Amino acid sequence: MRQPLIVGLGRSGAGLHLRALRTARDRSPDAWRGPVIAVDPRPGERAPVPDGVTVTPSLERARALLPPDRAVVHVCTPPATRLAVLAELCAAGYRDLIVEKPLAVGAGERAAVAELCARHGLRLAVVAHWPASALADRLRELIASGRFGRLLRVDIAQHKPRFTRSLRADDGHPTAFDVELPHSLGLVLSLVGPAETTGARLTDLRVGETVRPGLGSALLELRHANGVRTRIVSDLTAPVRERRIALAFERGTAVGHFAPSDADDHVQLDVGGRREVFRDDALAAFLLRTYARFAGVPAEDPSWAADLALHADAVRLVDEAKRRCAGDAERYEEAARVTIR
Structure with a gap:
């Protein structure tokens, strides 16, 4: 039986993974x-942790x-430091890793992570709790059933006010593309x-007078191989939280609302005008599923490589x-490393 090792006790590690x-x-x-x-290593900056957690x-x-x-390592550090943390874990001999999204920042880091996985035989699972959720399962079944005909379009809104963290010089998220959007992108790739x-x-x-380049809002438009169009919008300056996915079919629509925060695990699904509310703790479900995989699925199983390929994509x-975006993404990458003016 495995034992959790959490690396990084910020919002993700202490606030989400410990609870889940x-x-x-x-x-x-x-x-x-x-x-x-x-x-x-930052005792003055880490989030509060409950009793029963041994912090080193x-x-x-x-x-x-x-x-x-004996360990399953939860990598909960910011994206800008992710590659260095993974390399350090590999050097220390750890091989079973759960990594927060995004897997990497940029093509170079993506290739470097893939090389680490291949060289060290890692079993690496990227946090994908939305695709593992009961709500996503319902949407997946609806698409497969053909009940409303062919799927034509997906619209996702993932908004939240994120001023305090974004204004920190050491936030570690280069752009709004790297904060919330990877969760909805992984969901839509798994669905469509x-x-x-x-x-x-x-x-x-x-x-x-303060400006953080690229950390306001992000828009991503996709065309899937099967012709479906997707539009994802994430506004980190929004006054309220929203996590909504809308599926437009030939003869109807379905709208899902993921839990807006970890304060409540209820979700909503409206199919053809009929609304249903149900509990859906997606992160806990994802962790249970992933720990079971670590217990029974060997590193050479192709499912690990398939998962990595999806998140690398x-x-x-x-x-x-x-x-x-204006052909100068470098300024966003650089802005994540400098002090705010």
């Missing part, structure tokens, strides 16, 4: 064994408590299949979108 791990073990007591070990200041100290053959970028737009975040699409 507790929920997962409530549902399935044998899902993993404890205590949870965590690595975070370095990977070396964590390895002494939890060796690689491969796609190509047809349009993209970024706006800057502006608060008074998502990185490719985002990279293409950045190149389409």
